[in-house]
Amino acid sequence: MSAAPPPTVVDIRQDEILTGEAVALDVQPIGYFLRALGLLIDVVLAVGVLILFSLVASWLLGQSILDVSVSPILTILAIVLVTVVLPTVVETATRGRSLGKLAVGGRIVRADGGASGFRQAFIRALVGVFEIWLTAGAVAAIVGAFTPRSQRLGDLLAGTYSERTRTPALPASAPGIPYPLIGWAQVADVARLPDRLARRTAQFVSHADAMEPAARARVAASLAAEAAQHVSPVPPVDPETFLRGVVAVRRDRELRALDLEAQRVAALTAGATGAVRGFPQR
Structure with a gap:
C-alpha cells in the first residue's frame, strides 16, 4: 500500500490573502503616513461640513425661523451627522472610498480582500468618534503605528x-536583440563580461533614451571599449548597438539558465516523490 502524499503547504506572506479557492493574492496596504494624510483630509472636510451646518443653523435662529430651544438638539444632530452618519453613508456608497482616501490612493476593504459594506463602515465610524474625535486622533495614530x-x-x-x-x-519591457546582431547573438561569447561592467552596461541601456546625445555617445563609446575586451567576437556595429546586443544576449541566456534550473529542480522533486511513493511498505 503506497504512502499517502504529504499535505500541500501554502506559504502566505504578510501582504497576501488566501481566497476560498486557496489562491494567494498579493495585496498592498497603504502606508502609515499616506493613511494619516487621507484621514486628515477627511477630518478637515468633516469640520468644514460642521461649520457650514452651524452657520446655516445660526442664520435660521437669527431669522427666528427656528426656536432657540432647539439649538442643543441641532448641535447634537450635527455632531452625529458629521461623525457617524456621513462617514458611514460615504464609505458604504463608494465601497470604502472617501475623498481623503481617493486623494492618497487608498480604499477600505475587508481583511479577506472583499469590498467593505455598511456593517464595516458603521463600526469604523462609531469607533472613530472615540479614537479620532474625542482623542484628537491620538488613539488612531498609536494603534496604526503598531499594526502591520x-x-x-x-x-x-x-x-x-x-x-x-x-x-x-x-517598467518598460526589455528591448530585444538589435536586428543587425541576430546572427552574431547565436555565437557571441559574453560570459567573461565582469558583473560590475555588466551592471553598468545594463543601466546605460535602460537610461540611454533620456541622456543628452553627446553624453550618450561618449558613455557608449567608453563602455563599448571596456566590454569589447571581454566579448568575442566583436561585431562591426556602432558602440550603442553593440552594448544593446551584449545586454540582450546576457539577459536571454540568464533567463534560459534559470528556466533550465527550475526544470531540473522540478524533475528531481518529482523523481524523489515517485521513489518515495513506490517504496514498498512493510
Missing part, C-alpha cells in the same frame, strides 16, 4: 484595512 497594515482601532474591530489602489507603473 497601519490599521486603526476601528479597522481591527470591523476586520478591515486600507488597500493601495494606485500601483506603480510597470
Whole structure:
C-alpha cells in the first residue's frame, strides 16, 4: 500500500490573502503616513461640513425661523451627522472610498480582500468618534503605528484595512536583440563580461533614451571599449548597438539558465516523490 502524499503547504506572506479557492493574492496596504494624510483630509472636510451646518443653523435662529430651544438638539444632530452618519453613508456608497482616501490612493476593504459594506463602515465610524474625535486622533495614530497594515482601532474591530489602489507603473519591457546582431547573438561569447561592467552596461541601456546625445555617445563609446575586451567576437556595429546586443544576449541566456534550473529542480522533486511513493511498505 503506497504512502499517502504529504499535505500541500501554502506559504502566505504578510501582504497576501488566501481566497476560498486557496489562491494567494498579493495585496498592498497603504502606508502609515499616506493613511494619516487621507484621514486628515477627511477630518478637515468633516469640520468644514460642521461649520457650514452651524452657520446655516445660526442664520435660521437669527431669522427666528427656528426656536432657540432647539439649538442643543441641532448641535447634537450635527455632531452625529458629521461623525457617524456621513462617514458611514460615504464609505458604504463608494465601497470604502472617501475623498481623503481617493486623494492618497487608498480604499477600505475587508481583511479577506472583499469590498467593505455598511456593517464595516458603521463600526469604523462609531469607533472613530472615540479614537479620532474625542482623542484628537491620538488613539488612531498609536494603534496604526503598531499594526502591520497601519490599521486603526476601528479597522481591527470591523476586520478591515486600507488597500493601495494606485500601483506603480510597470517598467518598460526589455528591448530585444538589435536586428543587425541576430546572427552574431547565436555565437557571441559574453560570459567573461565582469558583473560590475555588466551592471553598468545594463543601466546605460535602460537610461540611454533620456541622456543628452553627446553624453550618450561618449558613455557608449567608453563602455563599448571596456566590454569589447571581454566579448568575442566583436561585431562591426556602432558602440550603442553593440552594448544593446551584449545586454540582450546576457539577459536571454540568464533567463534560459534559470528556466533550465527550475526544470531540473522540478524533475528531481518529482523523481524523489515517485521513489518515495513506490517504496514498498512493510
